[in-house]
Amino acid sequence: MWWHRCSCVPLRPVYAEFELSLTAMGAKPSGRNVQGQRVCQRRPGSQGTKMEMPLWLAKGLYERKRRVLSMELPKVYREGWRTVFGADPTVVDLHKMGPYYYGLGSQLLHFDSPENPEIANTILQTFIGRFRRTMDSSQNAYNEDTSALVERLDCLERSLFKAGQSGLNSFQLWEKGRSSHLTASSLVINYRKRKITDLQA
Amino acid sequence: MDPAEVEFLAEKEMVKIIPNFSLDKIYLIGGDLGPFNPGLPVEVPVWLALNLKQRQKCRIVPPEWMDTDKLEEIREQERKLDTFTPIPSLYYMELTKLLLNHSADNIPKADEIRTLVKDIWDTRVAKLRLSADSFISQQEAHAQLDNLTLMEINTTRSFLLDSLNYMYKLRSNLQPGRSQDY
Numbered sequence: 591m592w593w594h595r596c597s598c599v600p601l602r603p604v605y606a607e608f609e610l611s612l613t614a615m616g617a618k619p620s621g622r623n624v625q626g627q628r629v630c631q632r633r634p635g636s637q638g639t640k641m642e643m644p645l646w647l648a649k650g651l652y653e654r655k656r657r658v659l660s661m662e663l664p665k666v667y668r669e670g671w672r673t674v675f676g677a678d679p680t681v682v683d684l685h686k687m688g689p690y691y692y693g694l695g696s697q698l699l700h701f702d703s704p705e706n707p708e709i710a711n712t713i714l715q716t717f718i719g720r721f722r723r724t725m726d727s728s729q730n731a732y733n734e735d736t737s738a739l740v741e742r743l744d745c746l747e748r749s750l751f752k753a754g755q756s757g758l759n760s761f762q763l764w765e766k767g768r769s770s771h772l773t774a775s776s777l778v779i780n781y782r783k784r785k786i787t788d789l790q791a
Numbered sequence: 792m793d794p795a796e797v798e799f800l801a802e803k804e805m806v807k808i809i810p811n812f813s814l815d816k817i818y819l820i821g822g823d824l825g826p827f828n829p830g831l832p833v834e835v836p837v838w839l840a841l842n843l844k845q846r847q848k849c850r851i852v853p854p855e856w857m858d859t860d861k862l863e864e865i866r867e868q869e870r871k872l873d874t875f876t877p878i879p880s881l882y883y884m885e886l887t888k889l890l891l892n893h894s895a896d897n898i899p900k901a902d903e904i905r906t907l908v909k910d911i912w913d914t915r916v917a918k919l920r921l922s923a924d925s926f927i928s929q930q931e932a933h934a935q936l937d938n939l940t941l942m943e944i945n946t947t948r949s950f951l952l953d954s955l956n957y958m959y960k961l962r963s964n965l966q967p968g969r970s971q972d973y
Contacts, residue, residue: 718958
């Protein structure tokens, strides 16, 4: 069930500190998930160990009352970077800072850190600040190499960019009159089927 | 929506033609057309006009607004105002493209008209982007834009709706005790 729910959330490691011994809970700290991959290191989970684990596992283990684990915020969401985003969100290379800045940030709010309101606000303001740049670049770059424009964008912004480009491309195609133009499928061209007339020649 | 679908809807608009054949009134599902008498102008939908023109059975009369002076006036007004000016036809872009591609010989100063319409289009789309940006940056919940045509809306529809959806999800993070899964 967890695997299905988190299929769109990547296996992003989150730093978690164990506050209770996991063996005391009767659960094993390591194991294999559905695909047979090692999920975490086999280490006796004693109190206070710092460990990396995927987000979905941390979410599942997290409980406010029993305090199984507490989460350490990745540095992009901390005070220092938050002021950078507040100053000018457009200069940051969001892809390098974690390709899922917005998605991961929204998931981290689940862990009830005291800085949650500021994190949520920063994420929203960053999105709004970068929106104009994304819109302009996606709507004005027709038939060009867009890799330079896209490389500094987070994944969410990239999907927006793609939507803007597809709108622009279909309009330009229509204006040229090629939207009702029949073209051979690329698969057929790649087959390079030999025609019987060519064989006989 | 595809631009081709918007063009299909635009072809329902009526335009005047001067046929060179004669035919009695025809009764179609959408309405009655005709009768056609050579040399006498008659109003038909654009799809029929284009078909007759391609078979060389008529001459298309350009609509009144498709005139360089009128279009220049509209262009100047569009550049002056911040809001969208009412334009004479809701399908000006599609009609320009269709009529100029198929019957440029019937329309005087076709190239100038094409340039003017393109200028008007660019101005309007730039205004649309500006208002979309202010809509998002001020986090408004409701915006009203008058005098927009379907083609303009269609080019920004997927982008704007997706970004508003994402913004809504990020905004609901601000409410305590809720975090979105997506």
